[in-house]
Amino acid sequence: MLHSSFGKGSADFGCSKVVHRAHLHDGLVEVAKRNGADVIIDSKVTKIDYQNVGQVKVTTQRGKKHSFDLLIGSDGISSVVRRTILPEVQSKPPTGNCAYRAIVPYDQIRKDPVAKDLINKLTMEVWMSDKSYTISYPISAGEDFNMVLSHHRPNPVNSVEEVDMQELRDTYRDYDPRIKRVVDMIPEAQRWPLMVTGPLNTWSSPSRNIVLIGDATHTMVNHMAQGAATSMEVRLSEIVLPLPNHGNVI
Numbered sequence: 001m002l003h004s005s006f007g008k009g010s011a012d013f014g015c016s017k018v019v020h021r022a023h024l025h026d027g028l029v030e031v032a033k034r035n036g037a038d039v040i041i042d043s044k045v046t047k048i049d050y051q052n053v054g055q056v057k058v059t060t061q062r063g064k065k066h067s068f069d070l071l072i073g074s075d076g077i078s079s080v081v082r083r084t085i086l087p088e089v090q091s092k093p094p095t096g097n098c099a100y101r102a103i104v105p106y107d108q109i110r111k112d113p114v115a116k117d118l119i120n121k122l123t124m125e126v127w128m129s130d131k132s133y134t135i136s137y138p139i140s141a142g143e144d145f146n147m148v149l150s151h152h153r154p155n156p157v158n159s160v161e162e163v164d165m166q167e168l169r170d171t172y173r174d175y176d177p178r179i180k181r182v183v184d185m186i187p188e189a190q191r192w193p194l195m196v197t198g199p200l201n202t203w204s205s206p207s208r209n210i211v212l213i214g215d216a217t218h219t220m221v222n223h224m225a226q227g228a229a230t231s232m233e234v235r236l237s238e239i240v241l242p243l244p245n246h247g248n249v250i
């Protein structure tokens with residue numbers, strides 16, 4: 001379905017590539033346009049009519065209306081598409097486990113006499129303690145050190161939160177000195193919830209003019225490291241082929 005070089009955005013691990021989300025989006029847009037798709041951006045969908053009409057009608061926040069034969073809801077964990085066809089489904093954090101997300105430039109780490117040892121190779125690293133862990137890997141073709149710093153809160157976290165940087169640093173103060181040095185370099189971070197959605201009984205509307213893919217239907221915790229891959233690996237042919245008319249697809 002997709003072939004693109006991803007430009008400067010990929011870090012090569014031999015058998016696989018790690019890309020920054022923004023560069024992946026660039027690649028997807030490039031391929032969509034190459035195949036004749038009309039890409040409409042900055043259009044938050046607020047209303048979907050699908051039950052008593054042949055086509056799915058979508059209204060955006062700005063009041064624009066669009067009609068499609070098939071609506072693919074790939075709108076993430078708070079999916080308006082899922083809320084429309086499966087209003088009873090809720091995404092939930094199963095525990096108080098959540099994660100800081102942060103990026104530090106490799107150049108900055110290379111200049112640090114202690115931390116530079118950590119990045120001799122462009123590899124994925126996991127460091128664990130009993131109540132937290134860090135997962136790090138290169139993105140942007142090895143320009144940036146991407147960190148996911150898991151930890152626990154007394155209560156489940158349901159939305160992205162601003163954080164006190166001192167609290168973040170204190171969480172990892174007993175880690176290896178090289179990790180601590182990198183944590184001290186983090187300029188800013190946010191706390192992210194780690195939610196689970198499903199399993200759902202169905203991923204489509206009864207007349208199959210709407211289907212859900214990605215986090216909208218099977219959000220999973222980050223350390224499974226499969227969310228992004230499974231969002232794209234869904235076999236769209238299985239969804240589209242049974243439809244009588246494969247005209248406009250959003």
Ligand SMILES: Cc1cc2nc3c(=O)[nH]c(=O)nc-3n(C[C@H](O)[C@H](O)[C@H](O)COP(=O)(O)OP(=O)(O)OC[C@H]3O[C@@H](n4cnc5c(N)ncnc54)[C@H](O)[C@@H]3O)c2cc1C
Binds near residue numbers: 043045076224229
């Ligand atoms: C801390 C953390 C670390 C992770 N690490 C990994 C990892 O290492 N590997 C991995 O594979 N996965 C990882 N994941 C999971 C991965 O990020 C998700 O599974 C993946 O982004 C899901 O893609 P998606 O396209 O379904 O949803 P999203 O990436 O959430 O994209 C949804 C899109 O829909 C748009 N949208 C939402 N609502 C509307 C609306 N009403 N109208 C129009 N557009 C809308 C949003 O703006 C967004 O662009 C991680 C997740 C977290 C939280």
